[in-house]
Amino acid sequence: MNAQDGAAARVFLVDDQPAVLQALARLLKSAGHAVEAYGSARAFLDSGNAAMPGCLVLDLSMPEMSGLALQQELAGRASALSLVFLTGHGDIDSGVRAMKLGAVDFLTKPVDDQRLLDAVEAALACNAQRLAQCSERDDLRQRLASLTPREREVMALVAEGLLNKQVGDALGMAEKTVKVHRARVMQKMNVRSVSALVRLVDRLGPQEPDAV
Amino acid sequence: MSRNAFFQWKQAPSVRISLAGLVVGCVLPLAAIAAFLIVGFYQREQRQLFDQTVSRARAIMAVVDHNFDSTQAALRALATSRMLEQGDLAGFRQRALIVLPELHADSILLLNRTGEMLMSTRVPPGGALPRLGVTPLLARTLRTGEAGVSDLFVGPLTGAFLYTVAVPIERDGVIAMSLNATALPAGLAHVLAEQKLPPSWRAAIVDSGGHLVARSQDIDQYLGHLTSRSTQEKLASGALEGSVQSTTLDGIPVYTFYSKSSVSGWAVLIGIPLGELTAGLRQSLTWLVLATVAALLLGLGYAWAVGGAMVRSVSALVPLARAIGSGQLPPLPRLAIREANALAQAMQEGADSVRRARAGMSESEQRLSLVAEAARLGVWTRDLARGEVWVSDPWRALFGFGPGEQIDLARLLLRVHPDDRAGLEKTLEQAASGEAASYATEYRLMLPDGGLRWIGSHGAVQNDAQGRPQLVRGVSLDITQRKLDERQLQLRQEEVTHLSRVAMLGELSGALAHELNQPLTAILSNAQAAQRFLARPQPELEEVGAILADIVKEDRRAGEVIQRLRSLFGKKETVRQLVDVDALVADALAILRNDLINDGVTVELTPAPQPAIVLADPVQLQQVLINLVLNAGDAMAACPPKQRVLRIGTALDEAGVVTVSVSDDGTGIAPEVLAHLFDPFFTTKQRGMGLGLSICRGIADAHEGRLWAENRLPRGAVFHLTLPLAAREAAQEAQQEAPA
Numbered sequence: 001m002n003a004q005d006g007a008a009a010r011v012f013l014v015d016d017q018p019a020v021l022q023a024l025a026r027l028l029k030s031a032g033h034a035v036e037a038y039g040s041a042r043a044f045l046d047s048g049n050a051a052m053p054g055c056l057v058l059d060l061s062m063p064e065m066s067g068l069a070l071q072q073e074l075a076g077r078a079s080a081l082s083l084v085f086l087t088g089h090g091d092i093d094s095g096v097r098a099m100k101l102g103a104v105d106f107l108t109k110p111v112d113d114q115r116l117l118d119a120v121e122a123a124l125a126c127n128a129q130r131l132a133q134c135s136e137r138d139d140l141r142q143r144l145a146s147l148t149p150r151e152r153e154v155m156a157l158v159a160e161g162l163l164n165k166q167v168g169d170a171l172g173m174a175e176k177t178v179k180v181h182r183a184r185v186m187q188k189m190n191v192r193s194v195s196a197l198v199r200l201v202d203r204l205g206p207q208e209p210d211a212v
Numbered sequence: 213m214s215r216n217a218f219f220q221w222k223q224a225p226s227v228r229i230s231l232a233g234l235v236v237g238c239v240l241p242l243a244a245i246a247a248f249l250i251v252g253f254y255q256r257e258q259r260q261l262f263d264q265t266v267s268r269a270r271a272i273m274a275v276v277d278h279n280f281d282s283t284q285a286a287l288r289a290l291a292t293s294r295m296l297e298q299g300d301l302a303g304f305r306q307r308a309l310i311v312l313p314e315l316h317a318d319s320i321l322l323l324n325r326t327g328e329m330l331m332s333t334r335v336p337p338g339g340a341l342p343r344l345g346v347t348p349l350l351a352r353t354l355r356t357g358e359a360g361v362s363d364l365f366v367g368p369l370t371g372a373f374l375y376t377v378a379v380p381i382e383r384d385g386v387i388a389m390s391l392n393a394t395a396l397p398a399g400l401a402h403v404l405a406e407q408k409l410p411p412s413w414r415a416a417i418v419d420s421g422g423h424l425v426a427r428s429q430d431i432d433q434y435l436g437h438l439t440s441r442s443t444q445e446k447l448a449s450g451a452l453e454g455s456v457q458s459t460t461l462d463g464i465p466v467y468t469f470y471s472k473s474s475v476s477g478w479a480v481l482i483g484i485p486l487g488e489l490t491a492g493l494r495q496s497l498t499w500l501v502l503a504t505v506a507a508l509l510l511g512l513g514y515a516w517a518v519g520g521a522m523v524r525s526v527s528a529l530v531p532l533a534r535a536i537g538s539g540q541l542p543p544l545p546r547l548a549i550r551e552a553n554a555l556a557q558a559m560q561e562g563a564d565s566v567r568r569a570r571a572g573m574s575e576s577e578q579r580l581s582l583v584a585e586a587a588r589l590g591v592w593t594r595d596l597a598r599g600e601v602w603v604s605d606p607w608r609a610l611f612g613f614g615p616g617e618q619i620d621l622a623r624l625l626l627r628v629h630p631d632d633r634a635g636l637e638k639t640l641e642q643a644a645s646g647e648a649a650s651y652a653t654e655y656r657l658m659l660p661d662g663g664l665r666w667i668g669s670h671g672a673v674q675n676d677a678q679g680r681p682q683l684v685r686g687v688s689l690d691i692t693q694r695k696l697d698e699r700q701l702q703l704r705q706e707e708v709t710h711l712s713r714v715a716m717l718g719e720l721s722g723a724l725a726h727e728l729n730q731p732l733t734a735i736l737s738n739a740q741a742a743q744r745f746l747a748r749p750q751p752e753l754e755e756v757g758a759i760l761a762d763i764v765k766e767d768r769r770a771g772e773v774i775q776r777l778r779s780l781f782g783k784k785e786t787v788r789q790l791v792d793v794d795a796l797v798a799d800a801l802a803i804l805r806n807d808l809i810n811d812g813v814t815v816e817l818t819p820a821p822q823p824a825i826v827l828a829d830p831v832q833l834q835q836v837l838i839n840l841v842l843n844a845g846d847a848m849a850a851c852p853p854k855q856r857v858l859r860i861g862t863a864l865d866e867a868g869v870v871t872v873s874v875s876d877d878g879t880g881i882a883p884e885v886l887a888h889l890f891d892p893f894f895t896t897k898q899r900g901m902g903l904g905l906s907i908c909r910g911i912a913d914a915h916e917g918r919l920w921a922e923n924r925l926p927r928g929a930v931f932h933l934t935l936p937l938a939a940r941e942a943a944q945e946a947q948q949e950a951p952a
Contacts, residue, residue, distance in 0.1 A: 023737035030744035113740035
């Protein structure tokens with residue numbers, strides 16, 4: 001886990017049925033989870049916990065904002081929360097859609113405690129992993145942000161496997177100047193070899209350089 | 213006709229008596245008036261005659277008095293003779309003899325105060341003169357000193373009846389002598405004769421003593437006789453004029469009129485025979501009586517004849533009327549009276565139409581009895597005044613009474629099923645009291661053989677002339693088979709309604725599962741949480757207690773859900789009860805909650821301002837509401853999620869009608885669909901049977917409500933369900949019973 005997310009992971013529970021909400025909260029608490037319960041999707045969004053570490057256990061069918069709508073909303077906000085869906089009846093279509101959108105699990109009510117706890121565990125692990133990935137990416141982004149535009153151009157071409165001379169020709173600069181830029185890039189990006197640099201750029205994704 | 217009226221009819225006067233009364237009534241008053249006029253006329257005439265006759269007597273009396281006056285004047289003139297003054301009686305006698313013829317006297321005498329005769333024309337001088345003594349006339353002359361007339365007396369010299377006129381002769385202021393002239397009564401006869409009185413009348417001159425001096429007839433016979441006693445009395449009464457009824461000396465009853473001289477005391481009498489006085493009156497009255505009697509006889513005779521004609525005509529009509537009454541049509545008799553002929557004609561025409569009507573009636577009666585027999589109708593009549601009941605034979609068979617068995621209301625009511633008895637009794641009472649002019653009722657009979665029979669009965673009330681109920685008559689028929697069929701049909705309908713409900717609920721299975729799932733989920737999770745709490749080294753018993761309480765609560769909730777579903781799925785007959793429409797709406801929405809959420813439908817509820825309580829079968833109403841809500845949800849399936857708004861409003865109006873409106877924002881209903889929306893087996897859904905709305909409308913109708921649909925602007929459709937509001941008292945009761 002990253003030091004940036006100092007808060008402990010919590011389980012967020014959303015269900016429009018108060019009795020169910022309380023029972024599930026009790027079950028999760030009994031398993032040692034920290035639980036926050038909400039009567040509606042809107043109440044959860046308003047709490048501002050969407051960006052917090054943890055997982056979200058939510059009912060699929062709720063009035064006003066359904067589970068799927070909340071999932072979409074969270075995706076829009078680039079929340080890292082992992083989702084576990086609960087549904088009253090086996091609605092396969094909704095389950096498939098939820099899973100496609102990245103839900104960790106899709107459980108039917110009434111739900112066995114072990115299945116729920118396993119799912120929650122998995123969701124929390126997933127969340128932790130996602131958060132870790134995110135923090136690494138943030139690190140990279142910071143490094144990337146410290147590059148000058150010229151250095152970034154040089155880095156891109158180097159990562160594609162071009163020689164210094166070729167880079168100089170492509171960018172219209174002397175080979176010596178390319179060398180200087182390249183050394184500064186390697187230093188700023190904290191890599192010792194070209195192959196490591198290539199892996200880094202790969203991890204940022206193809207669109208990343210444009211997005212920055 | 214009552215006994216009393218019959219006697220009154222017998223006592224009424226006959227037409228002949230009435231006509232006779234009319235004739236008598238007309239003639240007698242006229243005769244009485246005529247008699248009154250006649251008597252009045254005669255009385256006037258008689259008064260006139262009386263006056264005239266008295267005047268006549270007065271005139272005669274005046275002539276007599278004049279006669280005396282002239283004699284006295286002559287005697288006074290003679291008394292002034294110088295010879296008498298000188299005492300030359302012989303010369304005086306000579307002088308008197310000369311005057312005598314002018315005086316119409318018999319003789320002239322001179323008397324001294326003692327009545328000694330000093331001179332008489334009858335006795336020559338020197339002859340012996342009779343001594344007369346003091347006569348009443350002399351005494352009167354000496355006393356009054358005035359001239360006078362004597363009554364009739366017999367002359368001493370002649371021995372004949374005479375009267376004397378005397379005048380006094382004064383010497384030195386003293387009456388010394390009386391110079392008298394004696395006259396014969398015959399000298400006055402001419403006075404009466406000159407009057408030319410009717411020969412039947414009697415006239416007489418009497419002296420102051422009532423002796424006859426002159427008389428119109430037979431004076432020789434009656435000279436000197438006293439007149440009748442009644443006349444004497446009348447004359448003595450002092451009145452100078454008057455009349456008296458008397459009888460003449462010759463025996464004729466007369467009415468006597470008299471006039472008496474105040475000077476001489478003599479009187480003139482005129483007697484008119486009574487017969488002559490009243491003869492005219494009697495004759496007139498006789499004629500009148502004869503005329504009256506004749507008029508009466510003629511009138512009565514005519515009345516008798518006319519009355520006879522009328523009696524004959526009417527009597528001839530009586531057998532005619534009787535014959536018509538008994539249904540015959542006899543020939544018309546010839547009648548004496550035109551009106552009676554017209555009446556007979558009218559009776560015959562009436563009889564003809566009555567006979568035709570009777571023929572028609574018997575035809576329709578036959579038809580009716582045929583119909584009654586064919587339909588096994590029991591016909592009955594109830595006489596309210598006599599409290600009697602008449603029933604037809606089919607009626608007896610229908611009600612299980614034997615042919616001779618007596619039937620009254622109590623016996624009938626005993627046959628009626630105890631549950632229906634009070635209701636029937638009330639219906640019959642209302643008819644008997646005139647509250648209802650007709651009625652139709654259905655009730656059950658407990659037959660003597662133990663069987664049960666349904667009877668349908670229709671009654672109509674007939675009022676008497678005063679508008680009071682007099683008769684109730686009607687028909688009863690066996691409707692047992694119809695009732696069984698109805699029951700069968702009802703059962704089938706219930707079956708169909710139930711099946712449609714089950715089918716409808718099948719569509720809701722997801723919702724229902726969810727509904728049950730919620731409490732089950734809560735229970736399971738709670739229980740497992742409790743297990744985990746208990747498994748801890750230090751079990752959190754407080755938490756476990758709260759969990760167990762929640763488990764119990766959720767279990768109950770699950771039970772309620774099952775109960776609700778069971779009533780919807782159940783087949784048992786439900787009873788109509790007072791239900792709050794908004795509570796039913798809330799129930800329906802609870803059942804459909806999950807479906808609505810899944811379909812993304814938002815519900816907007818507008819409950820009634822006051823509780824809308826109706827008398828209804830809650831399960832069936834629930835079925836209608838669920839149907840409408842499901843349809844509305846289906847109608848909006850294709851709409852964008854934000855547009856899926858379902859509105860349910862409940863409203864109350866002044867007329868006591870509850871309207872539940874379920875509206876959607878869907879695509880609305882196509883006109884060709886709208887027309888058949890409620891037809892059975894009409895559906896636009898692929899899976900539907902097309903019974904839902906048809907059954908819903910049937911349920912609304914059974915609740916005396918309506919169910920219809922219309923399109924909304926700008927989009928969507930609305931279904932209205934109206935139901936009659938339960939009576940206010942009942943609704944209040946319901947609220948008090950269920951304040952929660």
